[in-house]
Amino acid sequence: MMTADKMWGGNPHRAHNLGKTPFDEANKVPSLSHWYHDVIPFYTCCKWQGEQSPGCVTYRFERRASQDCVGYQPPTAATVFGDPHIYTFDDFPYTFNGKGEFVLARVDSVRHKLDVQGRFEQISPNYLHEAKGSMLTAVAARDNISSVVEVRQRPIDAIWRYHLDVIVDGQRVYFDRYSQKIQQFRECVVYTPSNVLNQSHVIIMFASGAGVEVMENRGFLGTRIYLPLSFANITRGLFGNWTFDQTDDFTLPDGTAGPTSEAADMKAVHSYGMQCEY
Structure with a gap:
């Protein structure tokens, strides 16, 4: 009913x-x-x-007839978390331990122009030895003519109040009060869930339907990108080429074929990831 x-x-x-x-x-x-x-x-x-x-x-x-959601197309999602583990838009899992700034997802077409970048830094040394892995520490996103939204992880000694810094067009924004939980900017909306009081969970929604979700937990940053169906077949970056086929996920940024996901080893994956460096 x-x-x-x-x-x-x-x-x-x-x-x-x-x-x-x-x-x-x-x-x-x-x-x-x-x-x-x-x-x-x-x-x-x-x-x-x-x-x-x-x-x-x-x-x-x-x-004002309601809809029964028969024609609803759920968005696809890609994620990066941990040290760092990546699941592409076609749900292919791999691990990439690059250090620097890389393109997570990029779309440059007549209809959409989306750019989501991530910064990966070396994990801090633990009490045993130096950690050789890397971790996500910042995410920046822009869609078409929208504002540039950057979410940074705060230093471990500075997270007693806020866990993440949110910077929109060079200005820091905060979500302390209930009236500030949802904030609108040029062609995008940035908000935090009402039950999150330490600014550890930030969601960015763009006018094109693309969304970016950033979460911090115990010193690690995780990010998800959600894309509607209109972004299919035009994505590039670490999150792969969204074609509903895992074998061409490692398409290079210039559109040429990269290593197939079925035959890709750690060396081939690292080589592909370094070509996505910003």
Whole structure:
């Protein structure tokens, strides 16, 4: 049963309560657009008339009919975590211990221009010996003409309050208060879950539908990138070429064929990863 079958069920809104930049166009004014296009029609058509009134029936089944999600296409995801372990968009796992700044995912097409970069640094020495692995310490992302959003891991001695630094267009932003949990910038939204108080979990959503999620836990940074179907067959970088086929995940940044994932050994994987260096 669809939620709009009842008056108190959900229904699609035409304007977001927080508005949308540049905030001075139709349907984009914070609060006012939502009140005018969504709240007032519900009161006049349904709440003040009755659930089975002609106005409410028209509102629920014709003007604001809900969707049953039959045509929903879930996004694909790629992730990097640990020292570092990588799962590509086609779900191929491998380990890459490069040190420096690398392209996690890059798209350069007529429709989309996405760039997500990661910084990998050597793991701090432990009480036994020097650690030879590397770890993710910072992520920067930009989509089309959006703001540049950078998320950095704070030093271990500086995480008593904030675990991550969030920098948007060169300015640090914070999510301490409830009113700051969701912040809008040029063509993107940056927010933290309401139950996270130490700024250890940051989510970036772009206007194109791409999303970047950054999490810190016990000194290690993990990142996921979510892409809608329109990004298929055009991705490059450490997260691979998203074609629903693992064998061509290691396509080189210039589009030429790299080592096949089936035959790739550690040396071939490292060679491929170094070609994704920014």
